[in-house]
Amino acid sequence: MTAAEPVTGEPAPGRRPARSTTRTTTPTATPLDLAARIADPETRIVVCCGAGGVGKTTTSAALALAAAEAGRTVVVLTIDPARRLAQSLGLEELDNEPRRVEVPEADGELHAMMLDMKRTFDDIVAAHSTPERAEQILANPFYQSLSSSFAGTQEYMAMEKLGQLRASDQWDLIIVDTPPSRSALDFLDAPNKMSRFLDGTMIRLLMAPSRAGFRFASAGFMLFSRIVSKILGGQLLRDISAFVSALDTMFGGFRERATATYELLRRPGTWFVVVATPEPDALREASYFVDRLSSEGMPLAGLVLNRTHPPATTALSATRAEGAAEEVQESRADGADLAAAALRVHAERMQLATREQHLADRFTSAHPEVAVRTVPAAAGDVHDLDGLRVMGEALTGPDADTPTGTPRTRVLPARRG
Numbered sequence: 436m437t438a439a440e441p442v443t444g445e446p447a448p449g450r451r452p453a454r455s456t457t458r459t460t461t462p463t464a465t466p467l468d469l470a471a472r473i474a475d476p477e478t479r480i481v482v483c484c485g486a487g488g489v490g491k492t493t494t495s496a497a498l499a500l501a502a503a504e505a506g507r508t509v510v511v512l513t514i515d516p517a518r519r520l521a522q523s524l525g526l527e528e529l530d531n532e533p534r535r536v537e538v539p540e541a542d543g544e545l546h547a548m549m550l551d552m553k554r555t556f557d558d559i560v561a562a563h564s565t566p567e568r569a570e571q572i573l574a575n576p577f578y579q580s581l582s583s584s585f586a587g588t589q590e591y592m593a594m595e596k597l598g599q600l601r602a603s604d605q606w607d608l609i610i611v612d613t614p615p616s617r618s619a620l621d622f623l624d625a626p627n628k629m630s631r632f633l634d635g636t637m638i639r640l641l642m643a644p645s646r647a648g649f650r651f652a653s654a655g656f657m658l659f660s661r662i663v664s665k666i667l668g669g670q671l672l673r674d675i676s677a678f679v680s681a682l683d684t685m686f687g688g689f690r691e692r693a694t695a696t697y698e699l700l701r702r703p704g705t706w707f708v709v710v711a712t713p714e715p716d717a718l719r720e721a722s723y724f725v726d727r728l729s730s731e732g733m734p735l736a737g738l739v740l741n742r743t744h745p746p747a748t749t750a751l752s753a754t755r756a757e758g759a760a761e762e763v764q765e766s767r768a769d770g771a772d773l774a775a776a777a778l779r780v781h782a783e784r785m786q787l788a789t790r791e792q793h794l795a796d797r798f799t800s801a802h803p804e805v806a807v808r809t810v811p812a813a814a815g816d817v818h819d820l821d822g823l824r825v826m827g828e829a830l831t832g833p834d835a836d837t838p839t840g841t842p843r844t845r846v847l848p849a850r851r852g
């Protein structure tokens with residue numbers, strides 16, 4: 436640059452900068468091409484993550500159906516699907532194995548399974564110990580409560596099951612739903628938490644008060660241990676102790692498999708899809724998750740912004756609709772009340788869509804590299820194959836193919852100028 440050239444963006448002396456500088460302009464989100472991702476033979480695993488209740492299970496099932504219709508042999512590993520969705524996927528019983536779902540005219544195959552966390556845990560125990568030892572562990576009350584309720588067990592078992600499905604090599608594509616955790620990060624943290632828990636110092640100290648480790652225990656810990664023993668009872672402590680010594684032989688196995696599955700998730704061929712609704716909490720959660728995936732080197736396909744509320748037309752702004760409603764009502768013409776009500780509904784919908792777009796813009800400003808796809812809220816729950824097909828279309832259809840022509844990266848069209 437020569438000295439004579441103007442410096443772009445710098446205001447003329449004495450004048451304030453114009454309001455719309457490039458700094459405040461929201462970057463445009465890249466379209467998320469899920470159709471290409473799921474049809475690509477290189478894609479072998481898709482993991483749907485996100486905060487609680489945002490539509491992870493529904494998105495997983497809809498993507499699996501779309502992939503089967505695109506000719507792939509797909510299994511979807513669902514976790515706690517809503518009852519009606521489970522029924523329409525033929526998953527009334529928990530059998531912990533994939534079952535074929537009849538999809539007329541699909542070129543590929545759709546199989547679905549519902550994770551049975553306890554069965555998966557039991558199978559691991561059986562596969563990694565002698566029959567007598569397995570029996571001893573399975574009968575242990577502490578094992579029974581851990582295998583069905585320990586926070587993180589479900590996440591860990593989902594990973595285990597994924598490892599098993601991948602090892603069977605029977606599937607072109609495995610779509611993995613993730614548990615209804617408090618935090619989306621729990622899914623990535625679970626294997627570590629689990630192995631830390633299993634060889635945790637506390638448990639070791641609890642199980643072996645007479646062993647060397649105890650000598651290092653502080654007075655505080657001894658007090659703690661006495662209280663625990665008082666509250667939980669000596670029998671439980673003995674159960675824990677028996678459980679941990681029985682699991683001793685499996686410690687290595689747990690950690691090894693957790694590491695192997697973690698590596699699997701980082702390999703090419705895996706894609707994470709982060710699901711969120713256009714609400715601050717869900718998007719904050721999605722943000723954490725996106726950052727975490729990137730720091731772990733895990734491949735992110737993009738963000739699905741689910742249950743958005745695009746208006747029926749974008750030609751009429753909220754303000755104009757409000758104004759028109761008032762005018763119509765004042766006219767006292769026949770049907771004026773009804774017309775005014777319809778205009779007000781539209782105004783509300785425009786305001787809602789504006790809020791949703793604003794939240795989406797904030798996300799994109801913070802993560803301009805993340806591709807986005809919006810999925811409108813259906814009128815009711817998505818609980819059958821037809822509903823899944825409609826959602827699948829929204830997830831994988833062409834970017835600009837919407838009733839208002841608004842690209843599917845957005846809720847409202849971008850403002851011009």
Ligand SMILES: Nc1ncnc2c1ncn2[C@@H]1O[C@H](COP(=O)(O)OP(=O)(O)OP(=O)(O)O)[C@@H](O)[C@H]1O
Pocket residue numbers: 485486487488489490491492493494514515516517613614615616741742810811812813814815816817818826
């Ligand atoms: N695009 C949509 N339109 C209408 N309803 C939807 C949509 N997506 C999901 N739902 C409904 O929202 C509810 C929650 O969806 P889903 O069970 O998939 O969420 P989830 O993230 O798996 O929840 P959890 O964290 O509890 O596992 C379900 O009743 C589902 O039918």
Ligand SMILES: [Mg+2]
Pocket residue numbers: 491492493514515516612613614615
């Ligand atoms: Mg779910």
